[in-house]
Amino acid sequence: MNRPARLVTAALTASAALLLTACGSGGGDGSSSSDKIAGADSGDKASASPSVSTSADGIDRPAVKLPSDMKMVFEGRQTGDAVKDAILADNERTVSTVWQAMAYGxxxxxxxxxxxxxxxxxxxxQYAKGAIDKKTSWxxxxxxxDRQVTVFDKKSAALTYCVDESKADLKDRETNKLQGTKTTPNSYVFYNLGLKKNKEGVWQTWDLTEDRGSQKCQP
Structure with missing residues (x-):
């Protein structure tokens, strides 16, 4: 396995099986409950972090800060539709929390x-824990x-998008050494997410699938 995001991107099938076997970081069978997960207390507003900040929409959100060598570029942030823009903004925060976990262990x-x-x-x-145990980041x-939002009703939606991983590399969190990779068709990944809005107003991801090397995302 020599593509960074085969380890640094989490992928779930419809049956919640984590597609990370190539990296040997383990997977989930969907049988575990969130009460065994660090930071998942109870209720819709799990206390994921003691450090929170109030955003423009009035929601107290966990603070997320990534290291300077970990960058993300999100295209198409403004659609002109307030609901879709809120979904896209929460998606940016969502993926950032995973990278924060990996960056700081x-x-x-x-x-x-x-x-x-x-x-x-x-x-x-389970994905993040596996990466942290291996002291792996990126x-x-x-x-x-190509982020596309489909709103079904006031509390449910879907989001699809592509990720270009060609400029990312695996990093050993202890030594900070990079692995070095080549760009291949598998450097481009298509994601399909199921979303629902909780009582706090946060658009949470409840399901996701990936298609690595998808023709939809090739340059």
């Missing part, structure tokens, strides 16, 4: 339990593009 203060729920939370937790830039 801390599940409890990552914020993942604030933005992930149900099968997705179980899979993401550096470089991930580009999120």
């Amino acid at each position: 801390d599940l409890k203060k990552s914020g993942m339990a604030f933005y992930y729920t149900d099968n997705a939370l179980v899979g993401i937790y 550096a470089g830039t991930l580009r999120y593009f």
